[in-house]
Amino acid sequence: MWAMEEGESTLSLAQEGSSLGNTPPESLMTKASESLPRKASSAESQLPELEPNFGEWEGGVLMTWSASAWVTRAQVSEAQMTKEERLLEMRNMNEKDNKVFAPRPVWSSKFQYILALMSYMLMPSRIWRFVSLWLHKGGCSFLIVYILMFFFIGVPLLFLEMAVGHRAQRGSMDLWKILSPWFGGVGYSVFMVCFVTNTYTNLYNSWILFYMSHIFYFSVPWQHCPLQSNASSFDPECERATSYAYFWYQQTLKASDRIEDGGPPASNLAIHLFLAWCFICVFMINGIKSFEKVLYVLVPLPYFMISCFLFRTLSMEGTEYGLKHLLILKVASIYDLTMWLQAGVQVVLDMGVGLGPIVYLSSYIPGSNNCLKDTFLMAVIKLLTLLFTSPLIFSILGLWATITTHRCCKKNREKLIMLIAQGVLPPEVQPPDLHKNPTSTYNSWLNSLLPPLRRAVLSKVPECNIQEQFLKIKESPRFVFLVFTEFISIVPASAFWTVLFFLLLLSLGLCTVVAFMLGIITPLQDTFSFFRRQPRVLTVGASVVMFLCSLFFIQASGIYHYWLLTEYWIALPILSIVICENLAVAWAYRAKRFLKDMTALLSHPICPICCWLWCYVSPVALLTLLVAVIVQLITKPLTYIAWDSNTSKEMVRHYPMWALALIAGLYVFIIIPIPAYFAYRLNLGMPIRPPVCPKMSCRSAQTLSEKGASKDTVQTYKTKSLSA
Template identity: 35%
Template sequence: MKMWSSAFEFLESDSSHALDIMWISDSRSSQEMEKPPLPRDEDVPGMADNQSAMTLVSDEGAGPDEEVGQGEDRPAWDSKLQYVLAQVGFSVGLGNVWRFPYLCHQNGGGSFLLLYVMLLLLIGVPLFFMELAAGQNIRQGSIGVWKHISPRLAGIGYSSCVVCFFMALYYNVIIAWALFYLGSSFQYPLPWQQCPIEHGTNQTVKECALSSPTSYFWFRKALDISDSIDQSGEFNPVITGCLLAAWVIVCLAMIKGIKSSAKVMYFSSIFPYAVLFCFLIRGLMLDGAIEGLTYMFFPKLEIWGEVQVWRQAATQVFFALGLGYGSVIAYSSYNPINNNCHRDALMVSCINFMTSVLASLVVFAVLGFRAKNIALECVVENVSKLSEMAASGTAQHWWPWFNMSDPRSVELKDYQEWFKHYGSVPGSNITDCNLEREMNKGVEGTGLAFIAFTEAMALFPASPFWSALFFLMLLNLGLSTMFGTMQGILTPLMDNFKLLGRHRTLLTVISCILGFLIGLLFTQRSGNYFVTMFDDYSATLPLMIVVIFETISVAWVYGADRFLDDVEVMLKWRPPAIYKYMWKYVCLLAMVGLLAASLLRMFFKWPTYTAWNHNTGSESSLGYPGWALVMLALLIITASLPVPAVYIHSLLTHKQEQSQAEGGAEHHREQYSKCSTNEPELNNHHSAPDEDGSRPRSVFLPGASEHYRLLSQQEEEEDDTEL
């Protein structure tokens, strides 16, 4: 513990850098001498490094020039429901629909669920509660919160803003894809239901015949994708138009801050749940749904011994709650000071997990239906081959016992039973039609939403209705997350830079225009490969670094006990002491371990991406070229650089100020005397709040063991006489 304390002592000494010393004039004097102001405590040679002034600031007493963000003009949520919907809308995103089910399926089903719940309680909830409490108490965005604890830690907030901007760039492209598919759903039959015919011939387009109608529509009609990231190609005009529409929607929703975006949240956060329940009811009625759910939740306890599974589960917890983006802090900063943020942390985390489970039920009910249809088509094809063989030859002992004259009447289990005993006899052209193998072809991300799910929905009765409903759900999931991401950019900038705060509308419009212009990178023919790059590398490592430093800031620099003291002042009750140990040890060590595992994986596994080959109609894994690796590294460095850069800048500035103050420090020191912190107005930081709640709350600033006050002329003369 001494090692941690000494390592961060110099950070704590700078925590009061943003405040002036509190002046206390002696009431016995009728006239005070005019004397130069006292230098900040770090510039006074006689003051210890860990001694700094602490002040209590009430909500009413915060002046316009103070950086506590508690001004009366700060926006607020109209209701608690708006706030909860905003937090749920941000944390419940596309990853809950197309990432969590895939991980659950690939990593042991029910066993992965148990592991995920355990890590959610040990890591996710404590860190989520920490961000909620920090934002609600200090009432600023991510930059202001960490700058308030220590100016040297402001880089944490800047890194969060950069990561949010990177995420907004590619996330809105996914929303644009959803818009394109939503518009394409209003026709019958669906355009991805069957392969097109080449002009001038009656033959199916070769690329579609080699793949599938849904894959062809996604890669060729929607993306018009190139064969590699090196082949950029021209811009896709349709997707560019959809991207412009997506940014216009975001801009209009964000232009008035939470006052406008909160209204949209009522629909964008609730509608996806209505759609998921509709799909669940419809999916459970499909043939193959039970097989899909059984396959998903079948436990494989041996996976608990694999490091890769732990890494994936921890990463999913990390991203599912939106930790490190600054959006959680931004949303909670608009709460009233006495809001029960502890209950919010538990509630939002629980809703997030239940949404992931609900989405998994829907996905695997539908994918089970899709897999069984593929397996049954395989049975029909193979039974037809056997029927032809039987017609041209003599009877054999291995002839199937089922009716080969009607292939579609053959049950899957009967065919599999026959193949188990005699499948190797007819030859290699007869396959096993394995349902489990089809389920093992697990897909995630865009492949799940735009290929596998669209293929299944094409088999539904009234398929255009279900398709439009599904992509409208994806659109709303994406928009609600996008609103939180933009809030994580705009709120810190407006809180930290007053000029930007006075021109919110202009800042929002410029941010959206800039996002659209840079986002044109993703509308090229190679744009999908850049989306993959940004999704894999622009956020993962930088966000882990951000959360590690957030935890260090609260648990070690500021102090976990004092943080809980401040939360007690807000909530009027003290959260369990277990949080102290979770923040200081469990969460911090888990995040460091996750960062180390991610770095090792990056160094020992060459970065690759999945490319589409139009000649073979299939996907293949390719390594990034040299220039793409440089771009990849720049993404990580750009997002992570503000943390050390701001720290070094603050350290150099502090040393420069210290050296400039050394010459006149002794002269100024002679004009001041020490006063004890036993005075009640200076030493009530850790006292219990009054029952009526009238005591002003404390801001997150380190305490001090001694203070200085300006002496009156009379008292100074009396002291000189005594000497």
Template identity: 45%
Template sequence: MKTKAQASVSLLAKSSSVETEIDSILESQTWDDKDPVTWSTIVCASEAQASATRAAKAQAWETQAFEAQARASYPKQTSVLEAATVSVLKQEPLNENVHVTEKEESEALLTRPLWSTKVEYILAQMGYSVRPSSFWYFTTLWLHSGNCVFFIIYTLMMFLFGIPLLFLEMAAGQRMHQSSMDVWKIIGPWSGGVGYASFMVCFITGIYLNVVNGWILFYISQSFQFPVPWEKCPLMKNSSGFDPECARTTPVMYFWYRVTLKASDRIEDSGPPVFSLSLPFLVSWCLLGALTINGLKFTGKVMYVLVLVPYSIIICFLLRSLLLEGAKFGLQHLVAPKISDMFNISIWCLAGSQVLFTTGLGFGPVTSLASHMPQSNDCLSDAFVVALVNLVTLLLVIPLNFSVLGFRSTVTTHRCCEKNVETLIKLIDLGKLPPDARPPENLHDNPISIYNTWLSSLPQHIKSMVLSEVTECSIENQFLKIREGPSFAFLSFIEALSFLPGSVCWSIIFFLLMLALGLSTTIGIMQAIIFSLQDTFSTLRKHTKLLTVGLSLLMFLCGFFFTRPSGMYFIRLLNEHWTVLPIIIIIIFENMAVAWAYGARRFLADMRILLGRPISPIYGWLWCYPCPIVLIVLFVTILINLTMKNITYVAWDSNISKEVLRQYPSWGLLLVIALFLTVILPIPVYFVYCLVSGIPFRSKSREEPMIPSKSLRLSVQIMPSKDVQKEEILQGDKTKCQSTCPVTS
């Protein structure tokens, strides 16, 4: 056993020296001064050396496993062998004075949990990135920004910097086995504040996103009524008449603003939390806590339900929507391109910001979830899978939305025509209109076509008299009302479901779909917060359940601010005007940490050794040049729009029972700026700290392998390997090198 321990020490020392040689060769090369033959020779030599390194490490880990089993058989003996084992784990020269303390032994038992299967991990990444609000926002962007041209721009932006940055975050978490709070200070010491900024944004976003889950739970509780309460206006108490405020608008609008949210007329109007939302909000936090309290293994099983079931529901909804009346009219707007918008810089910026939101970059969960995968996992293919699933989801949801909204516009226009006919007949009977203005009474076959044909055939003076008494019934105008914002598209979808036979069943299924998507997103955010705190404070790993309960309680109490009558306006202010600013700054510094502080080529070389296959250098080039440029342009454009234009919000005016456009007060803009400066403050503070402390800009050299913390060093997972497998790897690498490398003198 003593001989094996000394052998493992020498093997690790040898592997460290090999890595040092590889790193020195890579560091000496630049992007512009590579000779093809020399570089090819270096790459092949690196492959052989990397293979030898992996084999040496594998043998060392086997020795560790043998020693650990021996210590388990003789727990009371403490000898030089234990000191040798500790030195192997720390990858430092053997020191006779090294002792294993009880604290280190207890920390060694707290190994980092890994996902049970890769499928669970991919589902968790998908569930986090697919947010329900993105569906409605993307629908309005599609109509505002060139229809299918916007999707083409969005797809180009996804491949230009979305996938490379997604790969960067996944690789960083997986390479260092650390969550978002600590991983960046390891990769680039001067970028240590990025993790704290990301943690704060993730915390604030998680608070108000779970408020939205509370809204959905309230709608689910109200859906078990026939008819659903937003299908017709409620009757007045002790009266047979309808509520006059509801009669002036649509029932679905009235239910949303006056029943669900108890919305105030403006953001300045405050008030206590809405009591009817308190219980659903509490239930949403109980659900979230129950789904995360049992750790990673249980959460992975939950993702099968929260991700796969919603996709099944979306497909069923899509097939049903294509059979609805008016679906064809809605799909016409889906494929009508506006080529001129291809050259609009603002549309490119909208598409870029939407890529950041739909992939969930900068918030931290992508890195945190990836940190619980084995280091040899192919995270590049994972990034492609998540991005492609994102695109496929949009290709499913957008036709669904357009079909249902086309159906809603058709039904609404039908009812408008029928109501106009009733009104005109009454006016003619009262003598206010001439008999020539009498409309056709039979509109059952095709109300829109019959009514509009009749109206067009009227003499101009009679037509003017008719239009002065009734509203214009235009299916095009009804459809384009969803341009007014994502909330209107959401409410229009709910209203359309109330027109379907079996509206109660369809409503329940739809809100369960929204709840599953909302919970899967907030679970990713909650896991990122928990993992970050446990990685920073290792003692919290022993009390995961207590930590989850404490965080849930704290965030629940903070979330009461957004359940007030004006809470919805604050959520819109943060979601539409604040979140994107710190996220872009965070992603810029993450990119700099990998591309410039650690070195893009060096990082890709590390990943190549771990994955066992080469990675295209195009990703390093994208990290170094296009990605920072795109992000800076995006940030400057959004900042100019925020400061030069008046930021507005859609509010409910109870006097006229309609949505109105209001301007945020001056303190609203100051609040956005103050909150932005607060969350990014750790970045310059940590930068100054490193400058004063003399901490180098670049990370540690390969002579000191980047194992992030003591607890992680003590919890290194044993990777079993056989001598035959090592020989096969070495032989395969030698064969590959001989077949691809040129012979040089």
């Protein structure tokens, strides 16, 4: 719901609007205009108290919404108009083209709002990165540091964004101008980083759809090596590969050997990418109302499927090997500054702040909602979800390492038998049968050989060590995607588990992209009147633009640009934006003043520790993280893993220098609106803080929250929340 939060005329109109809950939208403007003559003297006396930037629109029109009506800026100038002129203008607006905009929608219930936040915050790539850091950065030591950073940095930042969206009740790009004239460029940077991120996020869903199109084969293609073109034998390059799934994955992407090598987009992936964007368009065609309907399926479904996978894997071989890594505690890692920095960056990325969807999702909630409780609820859900999915991932990684080691032992046995037959190795190194427990049998035999014979064997075949195989696990989400794909292809009833696995990934991926689309559509609708009148045109148009931009990432070298953005670039703009948001609330608008507004809105006091965290802890921590990320990008080489088609092996390659320039250029492009707007306001001599206005006091905020919305709408919302 929209509200100006200043002026007696707006509040009085909202009071009248509360009795018009069932009035057709076409008559709302006319009824509002009939009340304006009675409010002329009141508006004239209250007009100077309005804040100059509160409610400012790019197009020159201010649209204010209570739960009953949209009102134009004509109200602001009513003191200078005669009674006849006011009535004539308002009626002409009604009759001109019937452009009375629909009220800003709200969530039908509190439960749907929580589901929407969960759908955005449960990003699958972030969950995997958390598990990878847990494994490689100290085990339980990383978990301890992560939880500390989570509650001292992540939760306050999450509350800040939820409170801003709840307080302002809008999602326009100039939202941050309200908090401080100097930070007006933050909204534009948030919009752009959300746009860029969304261009490649849906790519992951296209991979899932492509794999799902093959799961009904009698034998899934990534379970074995593909046939050669003459269909007489398996591809020898795949036979040399350590992972059939990875080889099939590279063939699917048609990825080049290096980032410098280009090529056309992969047509097979383009079809599935288009289908993925069609899903997003359908989910968003009616705004949050259509999104609400799919939330009941897309959000609970992953938890059910994760539980099924967990119970299925606990009884399989190798599970205990993966689970024991959950209990490893490396005390020395506590003193590792790098681990603290990586934990801090991971917390900021996990909370999803800085990209816009949290602010926009919170702006659709009525003023009676307690966003402080919602913040802690979402924080607990996020943390419990990470702790719930980690055992599953560790157990499957243990299974994968066991299976891969078994396969290594069997390949070594076959190769040794061939070398013995050729006379390269003596008959004394004849390997045993490996039908039962291949790894244990093979390693026991190898260790029993005389040192000269053992060295001769290891000179021809690699050593099969499950510990080394387990530690090969990488941070890239691509790796866990391939591990799961290869794992479920060999378990009993693999077709069922394959369907379940891809539905799990698809539900999480689609939820994330829909939330990003809200971060694009909502500010455009709140800023431009045409998009409010034509929401479906905006949704279809945005989906088409996103699809065309996504085609860049399915070309031959597109996958390497995808990893460049997700692994090296994304942290830079997010940290910078969150720093500016923090400063805008804590120092420009002032944290005490903001908390006083929220106290009036929530009707109960807020713990003053939030003020201390916003003013001192969060800015210092965020600035430290940003500097650390920049230093790391400058001092350490940027690498990526490519598939060498000549050797059928993974190769670690260095990004060229122009890749670093690309990161820097895109970062500057995203952030430039912030200093540009800052300089513009500074040149105009605008104060850094908006003026303190009596109508922005705590009391008026409380009055607005209670009277600015239709009583019927708020009561309906509360009733649905309780029933949910």
